[in-house]
Amino acid sequence: MADKHAGPTGSARRRASASLQQLTARPRIAQLITRIAPRSVRTRTTLAACIGVAAVLLAASAAVLLLLRVNLERSVEAGAREQAQVVGRLASDGRLPNPVPLDHGTDFIQVTDAGGTVVAASQNLAGRPALTPAGTSDGHDSFDLDTLGDEHHQRVTTLTADTPTGTVTIRVGASLHTADTAEDLTTAALAALSGLLVVTVGVVTWRATGRALRPVEAIRAEVAAIGDRDLDRRVPEPGSDDEIARLARTMNGMLDRLEAAGVRQRRFIADASHELRSPLAVLRTQLEVAHTHPDPDVRADMVAGALQDTDRLQSLATDLLLLARLDATGHDGPREDIDLTELVRTTVEARSGQRPAVTLDLTGRAAVTGNPMWLGRLLTNLLDNAQRHARTTVTVRLAFDPAAGQAVIDVTNDGPAVDPAEREKVFERFTRLDDARSRDDGGTGLGLPIARDITTIHGGTLTIEDTSDGCTFRARLPAHRNPDPGTG
Template identity: 40%
Template sequence: MHRILAASGVRMRTTAVTIIALALALVTAGFVVVVLLEESLDAGVTQSARSTGRQVAIRLAAEGTKDLSASDVASTGDTEAVTQVLNSARRVIASDPAITGRPPITDAAPAPGRETVETKPLGINGDDGDYRLVSQAVVGPGGVYTVVAARALDSVTEASARLTLLLLVIGLPLMAISGFAVYRAVGSALRPVEQMRRTVAEISTRDLATRVRLPPGHDEVHRLATTLNEMLSRLASAQSAQRRFVADASHELRSPVSTISTALDVSSRHPDSMGTDELVTVVTTETARLRELVDDLLVLARTDDSTDRPSHREVDLDDIVRAEAARVRAETSLEIEVRAGPAKVLGSEPHLRRAVRNLVDNGRDHARRRLRLASSTDGKHAAIEVSDDGPGVPPEDRERIFERFVRLDASRQRRHGGTGLGLAIVTGIALQHGGSARCPDRSDDPDYPGAHFRLELPALDRPGTEED
């Protein structure tokens, strides 16, 4: 049954569940109603038999069996109710004409003032139906008498059967009507969903401008349509960013390839205009630039891939800061200040070294005389900060510089402008480690009025700080 429901549609499953639930409710309610009716009718039959026997018992208590005849205990003439009077010797002294000549119809012998209620078939006129027997003992002139009043329970059985049939006759059409109404109602509720499905199915990857129509109201279907539109907007934004990235990457790759191609073409057409050493220098330089760009693109691809999860272990950021400071001191004549406060994070050491190196190289390329590297722990975050005394970053560009292939004018004019992917790689690695990269305003620092970059990552502990 579960497999059949799972294979059917939402409308069929909802309709089936509704019909089953309604059927269970109707069966339960019908059972309760029938039981209550039977109990009520049963109690009425018992009370009727008790009243009949009590009338005879009152006469016996007052007059005894004097002038007691069959007509005094006779019922209306049918077999629905019969009465029998027994003496203390359990002999029948009066009985209903329907059971005249029969021995006592019960073996019950209640004490005076008490009664016994029982149910048994009497077999009157070949009827095997049950009777409710109420036996009452009474003391009267001449001794103790037992009055047995019996009333047939056929009326209770017939009423229960008729009510059960009536409930069944009413319940089946009710379930059919309810199932049809639920089927139509679910179909009407799902119609906007089907329209959204068709709209989304018609949207191609080349054009993500189409949006699904918002249904009226603010129910779950309306929220679903809103979520779909938001998802389409994100996909369109991602597609636009991907197209820009491909265009920018193609442009960046075309430049060194064109330079190499031009140099080779000139060398082949005019051997005397370009020597071998000059050609080798051009090709080597552009090849190195091409290799650097490809490496950066591969790193970006890995940081964008959510399934790429490098192994994480404890990493000391202060060790990375000291190592980068030593490298820059060996390569440049800049004044390097290091404030390496202990800071531990959980992450990929090669990736974090790459992120810090990109920040340091960016600061080195823009610094005039001095560069500062710092690591620290503040609350739950470990941070690496790189500050320089260069031209700085305009406030309107402090977010844009972390995008791909973005170079500010000052960067383009420098000899080592880079690929324009360094800060984008820093952002990708930061996000991959649950952190962030930003360029806050630090114009209040007179020694380092230039750019200030901060890489924040979740910290493992809260160590102290040191300077050198």
């Protein structure tokens, strides 16, 4: 039983081994192809141009040679047929000579009767038996012409004619030596010209590609040399107006944005460190005094002040975290349909017990698509800023602009106006005007920048507008009209 199963088991093992060898050989072949494949764009472009031109020239040369061969063979065949017709007329008139004279370009002539007997022939076939077809080649009968004593590439034309003694068959052999010679010369000329043209195309493509890629290499080298502390460097821009020049301008624009982002980041870190250092130092001092002071009342005051600074630090950390989320999330935050009118109403009503009081003016209903938490933070920051600077009143107005397709939110306070030269400055991070730098009254300097970032992420704008009743912050958001409840 063991011998019976040995054969199939060994065969299966051999097949498995062969399959494994094939699977192992495929990655090796792929690795070999990868190694020998050209890596540079210049080499690949030159090779592709040469291969393309060579393929076109090969097809064109084959077509030219085919047409030349067909035309030459037709000319030889036409001459042989004309010679056969002349011999046929002589045979029909009973004036067929023997031997039959050969015309220029004709190798032999043989005339046989219906029984296959040679009745006349050219001098070189005198005494030879009748030619018989040995087969068919290219639609023509082929004959064994070794009896002529030399190899001949010929076209044999066969024609029948009626004579006084019966029907005869006339075979005229025409030499294709001229056609062969012309074809050989043409092939050699086309090969030489094609080779020269391929080499010329390769050289021109190599030089042109190298010249075209020289600015790209300069851009690559400059970008490779730019470090995180060299963002003020720029790549060279060619004087042309082609794709490479546009690439260089795009790279320089990207470097401009990177440099500006680096400057903003360093400034942000410096401002954040400064803002955190002051309350931390005060908090440490208060805790040290509370820890060592013997008077319980003074200790309680110090602890209360420390709690206030802790709240301020917590608020600052929350704002910094939100800014980081806004910078990281950008336009990819969660979106949903929001009743902006209801959001404004609930946000204002939540401040009903605060002073100064907030007056709400809703002249229309609007709905937006966005992040409800962020839009709520937008309104909260604007209201915090307005209540901080207002003397007696704060007004919130919501209207819908059908022409622009926008919801317009105006938060107005009757406090001092913002100087036009400082209206953009207040939206910079950690920026507070001189009258708002008090630790008790001033904010963290992040509320308005956060509000503008939220507005920008939602495709809107936040600006400071001139109004007669105080300072107004106007937020415009893409929206659509939301019908009043009960209007159907």
